[in-house]
Amino acid sequence: MLVSAEAIATDPTTDGVFRVPTLPSARGPLSRTVIDLLRGDPDAARPGGVAAALQDPDLFSPDLFSPDLFSTDLFSTDPYGDDLQLALYLCYEMHYVGFADADAAWEWQPELLSLRAGLERRFLDALHRDVPAATADDTAGSEMDELCIENPDGAGASYHLRDNGTWEQFRQLFALRSLYHLKEADPHAWAIPRLRGHAKAAYVAVEFDEFGGGRGDAVHQELFADLxxxxxxxxxxxxxxxxxxxxxxxxxxxxxxxxxxxxxxxAAVGHLAATEITSPPGSQRLLAGLERLDAPEACRHFYREHVEADAVHEQILRTDVVGDLVRSAPDTEADVIFGIRAFLFVEDALDAHVMGAWERGESAFPGI
Incomplete structure (x- = not known):
């Protein structure tokens, strides 16, 4: 029996209604500026105005924006801090679902894109500073081989949750990860039209699984919503x-x-390869911890799916995607390595945040 959209929308017992998000609160002058832009009229914006003002406040100082923006030195702002990362996230979100209170026309509005470019430069400069560059002796294959080396008694959040984690700590991790898992596979999908031949076909095969193999209820994003x-x-x-x-x-x-x-x-290909190679053992540890706590089946199912599916994806990515890409376009190998190492860098930072909080007896996410 088909259920009408009206019935779904008015049935308070239905969890399946998709709600377009609204803009969040600002964390500082950069995110406040992006939010002010997105709440405004995209047709009234001056291309390059805000981005130029971040470099030279005398160039442009409209009443629309907070005065403290123009005392902000973009290139001294913490590239990994809440303000810049939220501002960048909001810019990127306009290419995904967007916001109910932001005009969709902002997606390709030059003013927002110009500001985003400045934020990206700051972020990329920091990554290239902090992530070791590939040398002439480094290969994508050896980089992936290193990812496969697992210490059964290692440290980190997944090990802690496997052995001693509490249900509340699992919930904190779930909430922290929701910003990715509810759009899982979407960021990597942008790379599909940039690939060719066998690498493209194999990459799409991995993404097809991530998107449920043609079944809406099996899309990994939906499985995490169930969790x-x-x-x-x-x-x-x-x-x-x-x-x-x-x-x-x-x-x-x-x-x-x-x-x-x-x-x-x-780098996008390298990032997905790193994601899929490290996912099965990490998911297995989280699954073991959830089974130890007799957690709800929906939680266990999400990680069980990643143990099984991502083990297959690892082999496809190593040989059919990365291998074919590097053979057909050797100039991409350094970027593949950068994608892998950048993945590890930001994931390690999140892991350190989580473990630091737990070791201090605090919540890793007081926001829940």
């Missing part, structure tokens, strides 16, 4: 954007940056 509901957490898309720390936004911004720039197609 959130089973954990008494908000399953709304971007439901925790207002409170999630910047360190949890950075991994998603990295994916969006790589995916939205053809220049970084190799």
């Amino acid at each position: 959130l509901r089973a954990s008494d957490l908000s399953a709304d898309y971007l439901g925790y954007l207002d409170t999630v720390p910047g360190v949890a936004l950075t991994p998603v911004n990295l994916m969006s940056l790589f995916g939205l720039h053809r220049r970084y197609r190799g």
Whole structure:
């Protein structure tokens, strides 16, 4: 029996209604500027105005924007901090679902794109400073081989949750990860039109699985929404954007940056390879912890799916995607390596945030 859209929309027992998010609160002058832009009229914006003002406040100082923006030195702002990462996340979100209170025309408005470019430069400069560059002796194959080396008694959040984690700590991790998992596979999908031949076909095969193999209820984003509901957490898309720390936004911004720039197609491929290679063992540890706690089946199912599917994806990515890409376009190999190493850098930072909080006896996400 088909259920009408009107019935779904008015049935309070239905969890399946998709709610377009609204803009969050600002974290500082950069995110406040983006929010002010997105709440305004895209046809009234002056191309390059705000971005230019960040470099030279005398160039442009409209009443629309907060005065403290023009005392902000973009290139001294913490590139991994809450303000810049939220501002960048908001810019990128206009290419995904967007916001109910932001005109969709902002997606390609030159003013927003100009500001985004300045934020990206600051983020990329920091990444190239902090992530070791590939040397002439480094190969994508050896980089992926290193990812496969797993210490069964290692440190980190997944090890802690496997052995000693509490249900509340799992819930904190779920909420932190929701900013990615509710758009899982979307950032990587931007790379599809940038690939060719066998690499493209194999990459699409991996993404096809991520999107449920043609079944809406099996889309990994939907499986994570089920997990959130089973954990008494908000399953709304971007439901925790207002409170999630910047360190949890950075991994998603990295994916969006790589995916939205053809220049970084190799990095996008490397990032997905790193994601899929490290996912099965990490998911297995989280699954073991959830089974130890007799957690709801929806939670266990999400990680069980990643143990099984991502083990297959690893082999496809190593040989059919990365291998074919590097053979057909050798100039992308350094970017593949950068994508892998940048993935590890931002994931390690999030892991350090989580473990630091737990070791201090604090919540890793007080926003829930």
